[in-house]
Amino acid sequence: MKRLIQRGLMFGNLIPVVSPILVERYNRALKRLTGKQTELTDFHIDISGYSPEIGDELGDDLYLNHKGVNRQFILLTTEQKTAPLLNAKFSTSRGILRQFIEANEAQLFALTARDGVAGELVNSVYGLDTPARLFDIGHVSIEADTTDGAVAAAAKLGGMIDQFMRDEGAWFDDVLIGNMIGLAKDTGDITRNPVKLADMTFDQDNFWTAHLGGLYLFRGVPEPAAITMGDKSGLGDLPIATVLQGDERSAIAQFLKANDLAEPIVEARGIDSGAILRQKMDFIVAAVAAGLGEDLAGATRRDLRNMGRRYFDMLPAAWHGLADLVRWAEDGGAWPHIDSEHPAYFYTLRAKAHKDADLVNMLLAELSPMDVRQLFICHKEAFYTAYRGWTDEKKDYVAQFLSTEYQVDKAGTRDALFGFEAAMSEPSGPPPLPDLIDRVGPWGAVRRRD
Structure with a gap:
């Protein structure tokens, strides 16, 4: 993994923790959540506060994610919202944490100015002892507070203030007044500066x-x-x-079609489908060439085209299917026969514009693993697993490609591959009858399961 780490493709964009004050705050939060502490004086953390250095120190990469089910988190700064989530066990966890930070950014900024915030993504399942238990996860809520309990204390003080304003005899309740004064010393004036984090619950239907x-x-x-x-x-x-x-390729293809979750790249608006498909072809050529010991250091697209000619007879059916599709799209070639059982099929799709587009692109990436760029962007866990089994030649090529052609413009690349253009307005009147492509897909009907 050294190549990836050196190029910022692994453990990149983590938040450094080097101040003794922040290390102390982290340890207080870590002690509260896990009963453990670190001896390190500097380390890096992800969006959840997980540190790979501390994980190595403790010999436990799940020290903030017991049994991989209820993710705990430590916030030292709102800047963590831009960091990745390492060792993700659920695809929704990072999005939930980011939404929580953004929805409470002003409050968290004030709270983390004096203390760390510790919390947990809570659901009703504490361990997946059986596969069916996964289906008991219906929603996730967030519980969080500073290590000294400032949020809970503010809530308690708020209740006392309500009681004081409501009860006629509260002016003569010395105990109530004394407790209010005592809490206010810790919380400050919560009537002017409320210390409250929004209650947030997230449905977990698709993940x-x-x-x-x-x-x-x-x-x-x-x-x-x-x-x-x-x-x-x-x-x-x-x-x-x-x-x-x-x-079960045909069954998965039918599932995607039945739920209108994916679309052919060649039918997507506002993208250069030919360029995208050609790049996928290059990745397949690189995989074959690297497996044959070809030195891919500094290989250009022209070099890969030459290798494609040289190893033409060794290229898999997925490459030939994509080549036929490019020929049809750009040169008016014969209609390609690419059904759901064809190895190229899932390379030709991307998610449609809907709330689960990232999840569908994640699935498509795992079903088309030779497209290393999509695998890296959409499913890093699968990418790192696959990377460990590659030859050194392929590791060199992929690390160099991602660092020079993806890292320099992440947003632009993602938009070119997965962005969506608003649909053109249609004339009023009855909807038109679906054409052949709408009915059966761009290259033939999807086979149904028996």
């Missing part, structure tokens, strides 16, 4: 989890399904009608 070999759960769609990258026979009976595994 990915690293548990159970990697599983995608779609419950908030018209035709729900669970899709596992492992062996579905080991999951037992699950409380969902449709359970698929990664090699």
Whole structure:
């Protein structure tokens, strides 16, 4: 992983903790959450406050995520909202943390100016002892407070103030007044500077989890399904009608179509579909060439095209399918026969514009693993796992490509690949009949499961 770390492709954009004051605050929060502390005097943290250095020190990469189910967090600064989430066990965790920080940014800025904030993403499941237990996760709420309990104290003081204003005899209640004064010394004037974090709860209908070999759960769609990258026979009976595994290509394609979750790249508006498909072809060529010991250091797109000619007979069916599609899209070639069982099929799709687009692109990335750029952008856990098994030649090429052609313009690349252009307005009147592409897809009907 050294190549990735050196280029900022792994452990990048973490927040450094070097001040003795911040280290002390972190230790207080860590002690409160886990009963542990660190001896390190400087380290880096992600959006949840997890530190890979402390994880190594404690010999526990899940020291803030016991059993990988209820993610705890430590906030030292609101700047953590831009950091990644390492060792993610659920695809929704980073988004939840970022929304929490942004919704409470002013309050958290004031609270972290004097103390660390410790909290937890709470659901009703404390361990996935059985696969079916995953379906008990319906929503996630957030509990958080400073290590000295400032938020709880402010809430208590607020209740006392309400009682004081409501009860006629409160002016003569010396105990109540004394308690209010005592709490106010710690909380300050909460009538002018409220110390309150918004109550936030997030529904968990559609998400990915690293548990159970990697599983995608779609419950908030018209035709729900669970899709596992492992062996579905080991999951037992699950409380969902449709359970698929990664090699059931036609069934997955039908699921995506039935729920209107994905679209062909060549039909997407506002993108250079030919360039995207050609880049996918280059990644496949690089994988083949690297496996044959080809030195890819400094390889350009022209070099990869030359390698594609040289190793033409060794290139997989996915490459040939993409080549046929590019030929049809750009040169008016023959209509490509790419059905859902074709190895190129999932390389030709991207998520449609909907709230679960990131999750669908994550699934598509895992189903088209030779597209290393999409795998890195959409599913870093799968990317790092795949990276460990690559040859040194492929590791060199991928690390260099991502650092020179992706890192320099992350936002632009993401927009070019996955951005959405607003649909053009349609004339009024009855909706037109669907054309052939709308009915059966751009390269033939998706096969239904038996």
